[in-house]
Amino acid sequence: MKLTILGNNGPYPSAGGACSGYLIEHEDTKILLDCGNGVMSNLLKVCDVEALDAVILSHLHPDHISDLFVLRYTLSEKGRKIPVYAPNNPKEEYERLHYKNAYDIHPIEEHLQFNIGPLSISFCELQHVLQNFGICxxxxxxxxxxxxxxxxxxxIVDxxxxAHVLLIExxxxERDLQNNPPHLSARQACKFGNxxxxKKLLLTHFHPKYRxxxxxxxxxxxxxGLLVMTQLMQTYKI
Ligand SMILES: [Zn+2]
Ligand SMILES: [Zn+2]
Structure with a gap:
């Protein structure tokens, strides 16, 4: 498998950056994980939108789904419909994903397991302010x-x-933890990695206010193990 970082900021992008978006490729299979703002533009540097076999959304916050609302236009122009897997909570956000014939929307549930090409996909609900699923x-x-x-x-530990690679937010x-944020600190991410x-821990979802x-x-x-701060448009072998 190959992972390409199409966006690694949150909850808003840095100058020239993009929010969450990760392309997983294995042979001819291509899966986009999350589709935040700026991701479609970066995806097009790597492949055509219609080459995607599926989009999987971890959760429905705007920094993970924004570009899905523009990606649909090119799909509907080209008459290509792709499967989108997403939590169905909050309901209103889930309903907003539907658009003409662009997406085939499927709800993610805790024990859902399916294959896309030769890839086996499974999920685990992880604590966040909105329903959020880790994706394996x-x-x-x-x-x-x-x-x-x-x-x-x-x-997350089990x-x-x-895993050969854990891409962790x-x-x-650490100094933010006293405010009980809905995110992990870099140190907490390392603890879970251990x-x-x-084998390899990739950190992502960097807040632009920090260097x-x-x-x-x-x-x-x-x-x-081996620790990596993800870089935009960088590719990592899994
Ligand atoms: Zn986020
Ligand atoms: Zn979020």
Missing amino acids: IEVEGKKFVYTGDMQYDEK FAKD SGVL ESNV IDEFIIETINQYD
């Missing part, structure tokens, strides 16, 4: 897990157990 993708003995947005939730810094025994080196400083000596 497995193929040929390789395991990739993406958290979506989450605050402290030990369910769900991401022994790190939206805030407890899950993942990346502030996240780096928090993670020094915190994680036992």
Whole structure:
């Protein structure tokens, strides 16, 4: 599998940046995980929209779904309909995703499991202000897990157990935790990386108000494996 970072900011982009969007590719199969603002433009640098086999949304916050509201125009122009998997909560947001013949919308539930091409997809609900599902993708003995947005939730440890790559949100810094934010600090992300025994930990969902080196400083000596601060348009092998 190959992962390309199409957006790694939240809850709004930095100058020239984009919010959550991640392309997973394996042979001819292409899956877009989340579709925040700026993601469609970056996706087009890599592949055509109609090449996508599916879009999976971790949750329905705008920084994870905004570009789905423009991506639909090109799909409907081209007469291509693609499957979109999303939590159906909040109901009004879920209903808003429907558009003519662009999307085939399916609700995500805790124990839902299905295949897209050779890829096996499963989910785990993780604590956030909106219903949010972590997404696990497995193929040929390789395991990739993406958290979506989450605050402290030990369910991630079992769900991401022994993953080759865990793409984990790190939206805030330790000093923000006193305000009980709905996000993980970089240090908490490292803790879960260790407890899950993942081989490579990729941090994402960086708040633009911080410099990346502030996240780096928090993670020094915190994680036992290979730690990566994701970079826009960078590709990582899984
Ligand atoms: Zn977010
Ligand atoms: Zn969120």
